[in-house]
Amino acid sequence: MPLETLTRAADPHTANKKTIATLRQSMNEFDEAKVRAALADLIAPDAVIHMPHPFGDLQGPDALYETCYAPLFDAMPDLERRDWIVVGGVTERGDDWIGCGGHYIGTFVGPWLDIPPTGHLTHMRFHEFYRFVDGRVVEIQTLWDIPEVMMQAGAWPMAPSLGLEFCIPGPATNDGIVPGPWDEARAQASCDHIVTMLKYMKRHPVQGGPEVMEMPRFWSDRVNWYGPAGIGTGRGIAGFRNWHQIPFINAMPDRGQYVDEITYHFFGDGDYAAVTGWPNMIQTVTHDGWMGIAPSGKRITMKSLDFWRIENGKIRENWVMVDLLDAYLQLGVDVFARLREFNKTRVSGRLPFPIGDV
Helix, strand or coil: CCHHHHHHHHCHHHHHHHHHHHHHHHCCCCCHHHHHHHHHHHEEEEEEEECCCCCCEEEHHHHHHHHHHHHHHHHCCCCEEEEEEEEEEECCCCCEEEEEEEEEEEECCCCECCECCCCCEEEEEEEEEEEEECCEEEEEEEEECHHHHHHHCCCCCCCCCCCECCCCCCCCCCCCECCCCCCHHHHHHHHHHHHHHHHHHCCCCCCCCHHHHCHHHHEEEEEEEECCCCCCEEEHHHHHHHHHHHHHHHHCCCCCCCHHHCCCEEEEECCEEEEECCCCEEEECCCCCECCECCCCCEEEECEEEEEEEECCEEEEEEEEECHHHHHHHCCCCHHHHHHHHCCCCCCCCCCCCCCCC
């Protein structure tokens, strides 16, 4: 049996990280030929690729490049990818996943998704999860923070965020690209901490007030909760509750009550845990509404791809991405239509690149 096959059988997660490193490296200095080749090597032709709104579901590496990467590369000719989290593990279903988090950055000189260019360096956070079978990717679940790009362009047409909007950092410990070998016991401990925490979180408000969540048991009082653009970031348990959790639960108090209708994929790696699901939340928008949208009484699904970092037995950092554009769409709000109306007086078109005298 070849050495590579033996290595993958003994530690598939470390092997999968090595495999995906080729794609990551091809995007460090984005080149169409290299990226296309890396995608073709990594992704099975019939792989199912779940992208955020407005891209939707795709199949295979060519569709991923042509639908998603080619327009982004055209808008940012010096596009590059910067990962600060790369973790892998096995879920309770026995599936092998790799989760990557980071930013795509580049000089925004061409329109993208009707977002007007700025001529400035622009960042877009990504959370990308890859399911491997026999060394190839057969499924991808991805969230790109498109509202983050709208905000940097001064083109966000929706309500302002309650939390802070800024360029989300990677782990404070600078150890998010977790090396091998994969430690099963340590990974399971990190995963168990998160799964237990979420069980307690779902007790409120059905089973009592905020105290039933026992948040100080699971969360550091200095936690950074890095929410998606449109919600923003909160510092500490109070910041998390003020700028995300309280508005969220007030709008959707039945959250966490439909677990039999959704699928979670949890896995751990070192001091990190991750969850992916498509969708992994169901709730009804009621009471005083959410993110500036009036309550509709409509039941919606959400896709969330998250990473947690455990420090001294508690959650110290939590990176959260939600497909907010899809949530708006389910509530009858076409953010892109509003964006076009909001920005109709701006001059459209492409800026010169490079900008300035050479």
